[in-house]
Amino acid sequence: MLARITPTPLAGSVPAIASKSMAHRLIIAAALSSGTTHVVCNTTCADIDATVRCLTSLGARINVVDDGYEVHPVPKSIELGILKAFQGAKLDCGESGSTLRFMLPVACALGAQATFVGAQRLGERPLTPLTDELMAAGCTLSADGGFPLVTSGRLRPGRFVLPGTVSSQFISGLLLSFPLLPGDSEIEVHGRIESRPYINLTLQALKLFGVDIAIERMTAPNGIDDITRFRSSGNVYRTPGEVKVEGDWSNAAFWLCAGALGNEPVEVRGISLTSAQGDRNVLAALSRFGARTKRASEAAIVQPDNLHAFSMSAQDIPDLVPVISAVAACADGTTIIRDCARLRIKESDRLATTASELAALGAHVTIDHDSLVIYGQERLSGGEVDSHNDHRIAMMAAIAAIRCDGEVLIHGAEAVRKSYPAFFDHYRMLGGRVELTEE
Ligand SMILES: O=C(O)C1=C[C@@H](OP(=O)(O)O)[C@@H](O)[C@H](O)C1
Numbered sequence: 505m506l507a508r509i510t511p512t513p514l515a516g517s518v519p520a521i522a523s524k525s526m527a528h529r530l531i532i533a534a535a536l537s538s539g540t541t542h543v544v545c546n547t548t549c550a551d552i553d554a555t556v557r558c559l560t561s562l563g564a565r566i567n568v569v570d571d572g573y574e575v576h577p578v579p580k581s582i583e584l585g586i587l588k589a590f591q592g593a594k595l596d597c598g599e600s601g602s603t604l605r606f607m608l609p610v611a612c613a614l615g616a617q618a619t620f621v622g623a624q625r626l627g628e629r630p631l632t633p634l635t636d637e638l639m640a641a642g643c644t645l646s647a648d649g650g651f652p653l654v655t656s657g658r659l660r661p662g663r664f665v666l667p668g669t670v671s672s673q674f675i676s677g678l679l680l681s682f683p684l685l686p687g688d689s690e691i692e693v694h695g696r697i698e699s700r701p702y703i704n705l706t707l708q709a710l711k712l713f714g715v716d717i718a719i720e721r722m723t724a725p726n727g728i729d730d731i732t733r734f735r736s737s738g739n740v741y742r743t744p745g746e747v748k749v750e751g752d753w754s755n756a757a758f759w760l761c762a763g764a765l766g767n768e769p770v771e772v773r774g775i776s777l778t779s780a781q782g783d784r785n786v787l788a789a790l791s792r793f794g795a796r797t798k799r800a801s802e803a804a805i806v807q808p809d810n811l812h813a814f815s816m817s818a819q820d821i822p823d824l825v826p827v828i829s830a831v832a833a834c835a836d837g838t839t840i841i842r843d844c845a846r847l848r849i850k851e852s853d854r855l856a857t858t859a860s861e862l863a864a865l866g867a868h869v870t871i872d873h874d875s876l877v878i879y880g881q882e883r884l885s886g887g888e889v890d891s892h893n894d895h896r897i898a899m900m901a902a903i904a905a906i907r908c909d910g911e912v913l914i915h916g917a918e919a920v921r922k923s924y925p926a927f928f929d930h931y932r933m934l935g936g937r938v939e940l941t942e943e
């Protein structure tokens with residue numbers, strides 16, 4: 505799909521969509537718990553659909569209701585071990601890294617014989633050393649890199665060791681599987697943990713379902729590295745009956761950045777100002793860029809002001825990097841965004857595509873090792889952008905268009921379906937001018 509944007513500032517108010525990250529976690533916990541759970545989730549997207557589809561393949565019954573899902577759990581019996589219902593299940597993760605990395609340990613913990621498949625770049629995104637740890641603990645995986653990925657055997661409880669810098673989704677996935685294991689387990693994470701707020705989201709989801717994880721920090725025997733230990737002790741998932749998926753800060757960020765780049769305030773309604781989502785920090789970042797930010801009840805508002813460069817680390821906020829870079833491209837001075845290595849293993853090589861596609865609109869951006877260096881300017885020229893099938897790159901370009909002099913064409917704009925199918929509707933709701941056509 506081609507999006508043809510006639511540059512214009514955005515203004516007004518949009519409702520937040522449901523948090524994709526929290527939806528994955530709460531629907532998984534619901535499908536693994538003791539009874540039926542009503543998961544209030546006001547929107548969906550391709551990635552959430554993928555998680556629902558995988559759980560259904562494992563035997564959960566998930567009915568779509570007016571305001572979300574009614575989740576009837578996977579029929580399981582820990583005492584019985586491997587259950588017939590799971591054998592031969594096909595788990596199609598689409599393009600969702602979260603779905604694959606969460607459902608793989610879960611399927612292993614259930615003793616499922618399952619075949620995982622996925623699309624586009626998902627087969628290239630790393631699974632090791634998560635797969636090594638699963639294999640060391642009793643599972644057989646056809647883990648030669650890529651799909652189909654076939655699992656069999658049943659995961660044993662025990663000690664798992666993971667690095668903190670590849671993907672926090674490995675840690676979240678194992679944590680989500682622990683309540684299914686017949687015994688206590690722990691994950692020892694060595695070194696710095698990147699994307700740490702996403703682990704906090706997992707802990708929050710587990711807690712809602714009655715699962716407590718103890719956390720301990722210590723120094724490794726070498727006296728230098730940090731070790732973080734996450735320990736579960738025999739808790740099982742217990743449904744609270746109803747849970748609500750909160751608003752999504754990662755996607756709200758696009759509109760809040762639009763507020764910083766435009767002429768008038770932009771508001772996002774229905775987001776928690778005390779959320780555990782790390783991307784809530786978009787507000788703090790925008791105020792450091794010089795934008796005026798306002799917190800209201802369950803809403804955030806951003807107003808433009810003179811923008812100036814502000815350098816930061818992407819360690820805890822990888823998904824904000826593309827749209828924050830669009831703001832930096834129009835802020836006075838040079839912004840450096842450090843710790844972007846993991847961006848190379850997202851839906852696209854997001855470090856490269858953030859730089860190349862902003863440059864296609866006339867921005868001055870370079871890559872220095874794992875950092876983006878953005879030389880700000882008042883306005884951009886406009887031009888043709890390729891989404892590289894990456895939703896956050898397509899949305900970044902649409903927001904950068906606000907400051908472009910000429911038209912912006914976004915090829916592969918359908919990528920927004922991964923997390924935000926209503927993105928261009930909301931763009932228009934805020935006064936944006938976009939024409940969508942088939943390519
Ligand atoms: O757990 C999650 O919901 C996510 C974790 C992050 O990935 P990494 O931990 O791989 O950085 C983030 O980029 C992704 O969009 C969602």
Ligand SMILES: C=C(OP(=O)(O)O)C(=O)O
Binds near residue numbers: 601
């Ligand atoms: C990287 C993302 O998601 P996932 O890892 O779940 O594919 C994302 O939404 O930007």
